[in-house]
Amino acid sequence: MNQTVETTGKKIFETPLYPYRRSADQEPGARAHHPVVVAGAGPIGLAAAIDLAQMDVPVVVLDDNDKVSWGSRAICFAKRPLEILDRLGCGDPMVDKGVVWNIGKVFFDDRQVYQFDLLPEKGHKRPAFINLQQYYFEQYLVERVRELQAEGKPIELRGGNKVVSVTPKDKGVALSVDTPDGPYTMDSDWLIACDGAGSPIRAMMGLDFVGRVFEDNFLIADVVMDADFPTERWFWFDPPFNRGQSALLHKQPDNVWRIDLQLGWNIDKDEEKKPENVIPRLKAMLGDDVKFELEWVSIYTFQCRRMEKFRHGHVIFAGDAAHQVSPFGARGANSGLQDTDNLCWKLKLVMDGLAPESLLESYDVERIHGADENILNSSRSTDFITPKSDVSRAFRDAALDLSERFEFARPLVNSGRLSVPCVYDGSPLNGPDALEGGPARTRPGATCPDARLGTDFLLDRLGGEFQLLAIDAEVPDSVEDGGIAANAIRVSAADDPSGDLAARYLGDARSAVYLIRPDQHVAARWPSFDEAAVKAAIRQATGRA
Amino acid sequence: MTRLITKPNIAAPDDFYADLLAVHEGLAKAESDALNARLILILANHIGDRETLAEALDAAKPKK
Numbered sequence: 001m002n003q004t005v006e007t008t009g010k011k012i013f014e015t016p017l018y019p020y021r022r023s024a025d026q027e028p029g030a031r032a033h034h035p036v037v038v039a040g041a042g043p044i045g046l047a048a049a050i051d052l053a054q055m056d057v058p059v060v061v062l063d064d065n066d067k068v069s070w071g072s073r074a075i076c077f078a079k080r081p082l083e084i085l086d087r088l089g090c091g092d093p094m095v096d097k098g099v100v101w102n103i104g105k106v107f108f109d110d111r112q113v114y115q116f117d118l119l120p121e122k123g124h125k126r127p128a129f130i131n132l133q134q135y136y137f138e139q140y141l142v143e144r145v146r147e148l149q150a151e152g153k154p155i156e157l158r159g160g161n162k163v164v165s166v167t168p169k170d171k172g173v174a175l176s177v178d179t180p181d182g183p184y185t186m187d188s189d190w191l192i193a194c195d196g197a198g199s200p201i202r203a204m205m206g207l208d209f210v211g212r213v214f215e216d217n218f219l220i221a222d223v224v225m226d227a228d229f230p231t232e233r234w235f236w237f238d239p240p241f242n243r244g245q246s247a248l249l250h251k252q253p254d255n256v257w258r259i260d261l262q263l264g265w266n267i268d269k270d271e272e273k274k275p276e277n278v279i280p281r282l283k284a285m286l287g288d289d290v291k292f293e294l295e296w297v298s299i300y301t302f303q304c305r306r307m308e309k310f311r312h313g314h315v316i317f318a319g320d321a322a323h324q325v326s327p328f329g330a331r332g333a334n335s336g337l338q339d340t341d342n343l344c345w346k347l348k349l350v351m352d353g354l355a356p357e358s359l360l361e362s363y364d365v366e367r368i369h370g371a372d373e374n375i376l377n378s379s380r381s382t383d384f385i386t387p388k389s390d391v392s393r394a395f396r397d398a399a400l401d402l403s404e405r406f407e408f409a410r411p412l413v414n415s416g417r418l419s420v421p422c423v424y425d426g427s428p429l430n431g432p433d434a435l436e437g438g439p440a441r442t443r444p445g446a447t448c449p450d451a452r453l454g455t456d457f458l459l460d461r462l463g464g465e466f467q468l469l470a471i472d473a474e475v476p477d478s479v480e481d482g483g484i485a486a487n488a489i490r491v492s493a494a495d496d497p498s499g500d501l502a503a504r505y506l507g508d509a510r511s512a513v514y515l516i517r518p519d520q521h522v523a524a525r526w527p528s529f530d531e532a533a534v535k536a537a538i539r540q541a542t543g544r545a
Numbered sequence: 546m547t548r549l550i551t552k553p554n555i556a557a558p559d560d561f562y563a564d565l566l567a568v569h570e571g572l573a574k575a576e577s578d579a580l581n582a583r584l585i586l587i588l589a590n591h592i593g594d595r596e597t598l599a600e601a602l603d604a605a606k607p608k609k
């Protein structure tokens with residue numbers, strides 16, 4: 001990793017979940033050829049592989065490690081990634097284990113200045129956020145891989161397999177892989193590089209990764225304690241126990257609490273993370289009588305940067321390998337999941353010869369748009385939390401000071417803007433927005449918001465293929481263009497007495513027909529069915545216009 | 546400039562000016578800076594309109 005990760009503390013996940021095993025590809029004289037290889041079994045590589053395997057695309061995942069994530073990493077997962085995980089068949093274990101929270105408190109100096117409630121909108125299957133340790137997140141993804149294998153889906157997970165060289169070819173890539181039994185080689189039509197922020201593959205290909213380093217260090221500690229702090233997000237600016245800096249306290253499952261303490265730039269990292277220095281800091285924050293145990297202690301430096309292009313021929317970068325943000329706003333894994341959600345259906349169409357390779361250019365367009373939005377938001381949060389000049393500190397403190405008495409100042413306070421799904425406005429795949437009076441939130445490019453349908457939820461019925469969502473409109477069972485079918489989902493505004501479905505999809509219109517992409521984004525919409533228009537929109541959404 | 550009022554708009558300007566100085570009286574430089582920052586945020590929120598605010602920011606920039 002390129003972030004400075006140094007972990008002391010004891011190791012809780014020592015169990016190899018996908019230990020190295022010799023594969024047939026390693027037999028002398030063998031030279032395997034795979035349709036898709038995924039490098040990296042972090043959250044993003046695993047999600048990519050599950051998505052592809054669910055569509056019956058054979059996929060091999062290579063990881064130099066054999067265990068789940070090490071140290072304090074992601075804890076906060078937003079609604080959109082949870083919806084994606086539902087489509088990948090593993091939303092339930094995450095949400096069942098995760099901690100749901102809605103209340104946040106902001107402290108300045110020695111006092112609470114205000115509190116907020118996320119007030120999650122009703123009529124959604126998934127909460128606005130859950131907190132869950134990244135190691136659980138990865139564990140449930142690995143369990144999903146095992147489940148798919150048991151169903152006979154073509155997915156292989158190879159631990160102890162380190163990609164050491166990548167040679168792009170005209171229609172694919174040649175790889176060398178190092179293992180405990182020595183190196184072997186293979187060819188693949190496609191390589192999805194999910195090998196993390198320090199991406200060795202990016203380096204092997206001599207590609208850029210430019211952006212901004214924030215000159216600051218954060219002590220990130222996960223502590224186990226039996227404390228009755230409520231399930232809330234607490235953020236401190238300039239507290240007495242960490243003068244001039246910030247602090248965060250957030251609950252995770254199993255009585256584990258995430259604590260972030262900003263340390264500033266000129267510090268001695270080795271000294272700072274020694275337990276004899278960490279424990280007094282935490283006691284000052286939590287109170288002397290609270291008993292706790294350290295699970296992990298690390299010191300991180302954060303950066304915001306991205307590759308200029310995510311796709312390089314048949315090598316496609318996703319997740320932290322392609323872009324990196326500071327964690328304020330929980331955008332890393334969240335946006336990586338949106339990458340593979342965007343990529344996999346496109347890749348499948350290209351592999352099946354149903355769409356031209358140029359369809360993959362829209363992955364760059366749409367996900368670079370997403371990455372830029374995340375980088376902008378994370379940079380702004382970081383600038384608020386770590387003011388870069390006297391005047392920016394003066395405005396920051398003024399906003400905090402005023403927020404106690406005046407509501408107007410609260411939206412100016414920025415301790416992390418929590419991740420919301422990206423709308424692909426202006427995407428070349430977007431078709432017409434012909435629904436007069438249609439709500440802005442479901443315009444072409446947007447993700448479909450959920451709604452309750454009886455005991456069911458709309459999003460459980462969407463995704464994985466093109467679909468025609470008809471709301472109080474007549475549509476045929478299926479419309480096909482160039483071998484790509486859009487199957488009908490028929491609903492009525494009356495199915496949702498709360499009115500959410502109508503408010504989210506009809507607005508002022510009386511009926512609507514939506515063309516929905518396999519990743520649950522809206523491709524086009526009309527007041528009623530028009531076969532020629534739908535076919536044209538399918539062509540548009542698959543890069544054949 | 547279309548939205549920002551740049552013609553005189555404050556009744557009894559001398560009184561306002563005196564009030565402005567009076568709130569700063571006895572404050573150290575850092576306290577005055579903090580007060581100014583709060584004042585700017587309060588006034589900006591009162592104006593609200595982004596275009597007017599953009600014109601105000603522009604009008605306040607050092608002359609090149």
Ligand SMILES: Cc1cc2nc3c(=O)[nH]c(=O)nc-3n(C[C@H](O)[C@H](O)[C@H](O)COP(=O)(O)OP(=O)(O)OC[C@H]3O[C@@H](n4cnc5c(N)ncnc54)[C@H](O)[C@@H]3O)c2cc1C
Pocket residue numbers: 003039040041042043044045062063064065069072073074075076077134161162163164194195196197199200201220300318319320321327329330331332333334335336
């Ligand atoms: C303190 C902290 C807090 C965070 N909080 C959040 C949060 O609340 N919410 C959120 O969404 N995100 C958060 N993040 C970001 C999140 O952890 C990352 O975005 C996420 O892990 C990225 O997943 P990935 O699969 O792209 O990469 P990684 O998780 O880094 O996985 C990369 C994988 O590639 C493997 N690999 C590397 N090189 C090779 C090679 N040569 N061959 C084979 N395999 C290789 C590695 O072993 C690893 O398994 C946080 C990060 C930090 C550090």
